[in-house]
Amino acid sequence: MSSLLVHACCAPCSIYTVRYWRSQGLEPTLYYDNPNIHPYGEYLKRRETLEQLERDEQLQVVYSQEYNLREYLREALAAEEQGAAWRCRACYLLRLTATARYAKAHGYRSISTSLLISPYQQHDLIAALGRDAAAAYDLSFAYADLRPGFRESQSEARSRGYYRQRYCGCIFSEMEIRR
Numbered sequence: 001m002s003s004l005l006v007h008a009c010c011a012p013c014s015i016y017t018v019r020y021w022r023s024q025g026l027e028p029t030l031y032y033d034n035p036n037i038h039p040y041g042e043y044l045k046r047r048e049t050l051e052q053l054e055r056d057e058q059l060q061v062v063y064s065q066e067y068n069l070r071e072y073l074r075e076a077l078a079a080e081e082q083g084a085a086w087r088c089r090a091c092y093l094l095r096l097t098a099t100a101r102y103a104k105a106h107g108y109r110s111i112s113t114s115l116l117i118s119p120y121q122q123h124d125l126i127a128a129l130g131r132d133a134a135a136a137y138d139l140s141f142a143y144a145d146l147r148p149g150f151r152e153s154q155s156e157a158r159s160r161g162y163y164r165q166r167y168c169g170c171i172f173s174e175m176e177i178r179r
Contacts, residue, residue: 007114030059035067
């Protein structure tokens with residue numbers, strides 16, 4: 001079993017993420033738990049593309065059996081009162097905590113996330129929340145600044161014909177790109 005469980009937001013961001021951790025001598029297991037992705041059809045498209053990456057790269061991927069949209073919306077709406085940055089914080093924390101909880105329950109020693117590759121996400125906040133979520137479950141957080149590999153990962157996803165999304169997944173960001 002891998003000692004590293006990596007939260008996977010999507011297949012395009014996971015390509016380089018997996019390559020990086022493998023270059024460090026680790027064989028990561030990916031964990032797909034993204035109740036923020038809306039609508040449900042988008043969630044399924046991203047999951048199906050991750051399943052394609054799983055086959056292509058011979059990866060071990062764990063798929064959460066729950067789509068906790070209501071919990072995500074409760075957290076996001078409560079945080080929205082304080083602004084979009086707080087909404088994103090709540091979303092990151094929800095997914096990183098779910099990853100840490102699963103990791104602890106299944107014998108992993110550390111967690112990370114493919115969110116660390118995106119130049120469009122709040123990188124420092126993700127790293128801090130990842131460390132907090134890991135510590136809460138007596139795990140370590142495997143940090144790497146993966147942003148230099150973002151374009152390469154996206155380009156490879158395009159050449160493989162993978163579905164690539166235009167927004168982070170939440171209903172709020174989908175609305176913002178259409179304005």
